Amino acid sequence: MRPNPPEVDRVAASQAAVAARRARAEVKRAIVTGERTPLDVLHASADPANRAEFSLRVTEYITSIPNIGPTKLERILHDLAISPSKRLGGLGVHQRTSLEQFIDRWQKAKSIVQPSRLVVLAGPTAVGKGTVSTYIRENYPEVLLSVSATTRPPRPGEVEGVNYYFVDDDEFDRLIRDGELLEWATVHNAYRYGTPRGPIDAALAQGRSVLLEIDIQGARQVRAVMPQARLVFLLPPTWEELVRRLVGRGTESAEEQQRRLETAKVELAAQGEFDHAVVNGSVSQAAAEVVDLMQLRRA
Ligand code: 5GP
Numbered sequence: 001m002r003p004n005p006p007e008v009d010r011v012a013a014s015q016a017a018v019a020a021r022r023a024r025a026e027v028k029r030a031i032v033t034g035e036r037t038p039l040d041v042l043h044a045s046a047d048p049a050n051r052a053e054f055s056l057r058v059t060e061y062i063t064s065i066p067n068i069g070p071t072k073l074e075r076i077l078h079d080l081a082i083s084p085s086k087r088l089g090g091l092g093v094h095q096r097t098s099l100e101q102f103i104d105r106w107q108k109a110k111s112i113v114q115p116s117r118l119v120v121l122a123g124p125t126a127v128g129k130g131t132v133s134t135y136i137r138e139n140y141p142e143v144l145l146s147v148s149a150t151t152r153p154p155r156p157g158e159v160e161g162v163n164y165y166f167v168d169d170d171e172f173d174r175l176i177r178d179g180e181l182l183e184w185a186t187v188h189n190a191y192r193y194g195t196p197r198g199p200i201d202a203a204l205a206q207g208r209s210v211l212l213e214i215d216i217q218g219a220r221q222v223r224a225v226m227p228q229a230r231l232v233f234l235l236p237p238t239w240e241e242l243v244r245r246l247v248g249r250g251t252e253s254a255e256e257q258q259r260r261l262e263t264a265k266v267e268l269a270a271q272g273e274f275d276h277a278v279v280n281g282s283v284s285q286a287a288a289e290v291v292d293l294m295q296l297r298r299a
Pocket of ligand 1: 124125129148149152183184185193194195213214216217219
């Protein structure tokens, strides 16, 4: 029998084990949220210096990829001739290559998103939803950009009926009461915003594509009432860039900026609920990706 290790060693070992588990959980979380691609993690796992990736079980790795559950996992491992007890670092050369090819095919198949004529563009505050949707309004006239009603007062330069319908609380109450809103929400704990239903129904009936630029609570409501809607999450290139854009806009007080940043953190965590993520690096590129989702694309 081996002697028991001294107490200090056991404590250190169990602390190291906890840290290793945490690091692996972080890798899985990054795959689930889309922060890292499965291929990136697989490539990193070839190097023992990347301990979290190297020691990640193949089963945990594969099931962290969205839409792969236990049944698919079993079939995939069988097809690739990989034992469920394997860790990524322990894969043989052939197993690694076939897993890589499988992931590559899977991602390509996933990126062929079913188009929809109703697209909801949401994302954290200050990510540039307004800029992207304005660009679409100006460059893709075939797309109807829904104009929301809001109780917020107009900012300088905003035009009634173009940017928003600016209404008072009584009028907003009436719109809700009369069922004229497809969805509505109180945003940043401040003002109410809602999407008028009529123009959208009419445009869809005419075969036009419709874009809604709304917050995440609104996106969830649209999904519930119109399941055919495609939900797009606009992402900042980085968190720092998001903060820079919010502060740089200079239209909000420091207190309001802080409140919006808090909201943005919570909002970013919701991206997994969306059908598609678009990174807003260049406005024209992001706009093209959004519009692409409305038209039939060649597979
Ligand atoms: P802003 O006051 O900066 O124009 O907009 C604040 C937030 O309200 C943005 O996140 C915008 O997407 C959201 N928003 C604008 N219109 C609507 C709407 O009709 N419904 C919902 N739920 N959110 C909206």
